[in-house]
Amino acid sequence: MSDTLHSDVIILGAGLVGCALATALAKGGVTVTIVDPAPATQIRETHFDGRASAVSSTSWRMMEAIGATERFAQYANPIERIEVGEQGARGLLNFQPDLENDGPLGMMVENRYLRIGLREAAEASEGVTVLMSRSAVSVERDAAGVRVALDDGRLLKAALLVGAEGRRSPTRDAAGIAVARWEYHHVAMVGMLEHEADHRNVAHELFYPAGPFALLPMQGGHRSALVWTVSEADAPAMLSLSERAFTAEAQKRMGGMLGAIKLAAPLASFPLGFHHTARITAERLALVGDAGHGIHPIAGQGVNLGFRDAAALAEVLIEGVRLGLDPGDHQLLQRYERWRGLDTFLVASATDGLTRLFGIPGRPASRIRRFGIGMVERIAPLKDVFMAEARGESGTLPKLLTGQMV
Numbered sequence: 001m002s003d004t005l006h007s008d009v010i011i012l013g014a015g016l017v018g019c020a021l022a023t024a025l026a027k028g029g030v031t032v033t034i035v036d037p038a039p040a041t042q043i044r045e046t047h048f049d050g051r052a053s054a055v056s057s058t059s060w061r062m063m064e065a066i067g068a069t070e071r072f073a074q075y076a077n078p079i080e081r082i083e084v085g086e087q088g089a090r091g092l093l094n095f096q097p098d099l100e101n102d103g104p105l106g107m108m109v110e111n112r113y114l115r116i117g118l119r120e121a122a123e124a125s126e127g128v129t130v131l132m133s134r135s136a137v138s139v140e141r142d143a144a145g146v147r148v149a150l151d152d153g154r155l156l157k158a159a160l161l162v163g164a165e166g167r168r169s170p171t172r173d174a175a176g177i178a179v180a181r182w183e184y185h186h187v188a189m190v191g192m193l194e195h196e197a198d199h200r201n202v203a204h205e206l207f208y209p210a211g212p213f214a215l216l217p218m219q220g221g222h223r224s225a226l227v228w229t230v231s232e233a234d235a236p237a238m239l240s241l242s243e244r245a246f247t248a249e250a251q252k253r254m255g256g257m258l259g260a261i262k263l264a265a266p267l268a269s270f271p272l273g274f275h276h277t278a279r280i281t282a283e284r285l286a287l288v289g290d291a292g293h294g295i296h297p298i299a300g301q302g303v304n305l306g307f308r309d310a311a312a313l314a315e316v317l318i319e320g321v322r323l324g325l326d327p328g329d330h331q332l333l334q335r336y337e338r339w340r341g342l343d344t345f346l347v348a349s350a351t352d353g354l355t356r357l358f359g360i361p362g363r364p365a366s367r368i369r370r371f372g373i374g375m376v377e378r379i380a381p382l383k384d385v386f387m388a389e390a391r392g393e394s395g396t397l398p399k400l401l402t403g404q405m406v
Contacts, residue, residue, distance in 0.1 A: 007127075007158050017288050025318065058402070079108060180274075183271065196259025211230060295348045
């Protein structure tokens with residue numbers, strides 16, 4: 001095969017953010033080619049593995065605007081309330097939105113449905129070509145455009161390259177973009193619990209010195225996604241526990257608030273770290289999602305930051321193309337850099353600060369934290385700021401995050 005495929009944009013990475021970006025661009029008349037080395041069957045895997053994502057209300061509006069939610073809305077569960085506490089003190093801070101006027105804070109969706117739905121939305125979009133089981137063997141970017149040679153001999157040509165491959169983005173590394181990174185020496189254990197009591201669409205986050213313990217309401221009322229952070233040293237022992245021993249330890253953290261529990265899926269685990277790039281653009285290149293920033297899951301904003309990247313980049317490119325500009329134009333990329341660079345840095349810094357604050361052991365530190373949480377609970381304007389951040393409503397929002405098409 002030696003044919004050449006032309007499009008306005010090439011996206012390397014067919015994950016959640018890459019597919020959402022491609023679908024949004026196609027809605028605005030920008031053509032896209034997506035390349036991913038994973039087999040098509042792997043992305044369409046439907047087995048239940050317990051992993052789920054908290055999609056903020058603004059990200060959900062974007063999914064509605066690009067026509068993706070119809071593919072997974074039936075599997076989603078609203079987050080109508082968030083209760084925050086720490087060891088020995090639940091419900092210190094409660095986020096309760098006006099459901100009638102503002103809707104829920106977000107939606108919980110199993111990753112398998114979200115992944116498949118966004119992939120199908122991209123494939124169904126006119127102007128999007130999805131190439132699975134294909135890898136880029138060489139990438140050239142210069143004033144003339146972008147050229148990507150694939151491992152099957154085909155050549156892709158476009159005006160802009162987007163790196164959406166995740167934390168270990170080879171595109172970012174090849175571009176020589178500096179990355180600040182460090183490890184938290186924590187491990188997140190992720191799974192699904194079935195419980196006796198109805199969760200009533202309430203998410204719980206309890207902070208312990210070793211890390212947060214979060215329960216997120218899933219569809220059906222009697223299932224919750226579990227994200228349990230433990231120290232790196234304790235993780236092997238925790239993961240080797242029998243199901244009975246593990247659920248007994250989980251019950252201690254939960255204080256019996258949801259009744260009897262049992263594991264509904266095998267546990268997964270991954271080390272937690274922080275990384276943030278010095279910039280998210282280069283010549284004819286833009287980074288989105290984890291390729292540009294990776295944060296602690298303490299605030300549940302990781303994938304939502306990526307969706308915000310996609311919404312902003314889609315708006316910049318669509319408006320630029322309508323004005324007759326090249327999608328890889330330096331001015332467009334600088335607008336994207338200014339728009340997203342500061343927001344991602346502020347959110348990353350805030351989550352890093354929270355991680356370190358709640359990781360300080362001892363009663364004096366606990367008293368200070370409880371005092372601070374109490375102040376947030378009592379001061380309505382301050383509480384509104386935190387709720388807006390949970391929704392993803394801080395800063396200047398792209399049109400897609402408000403439910404409008406560009």
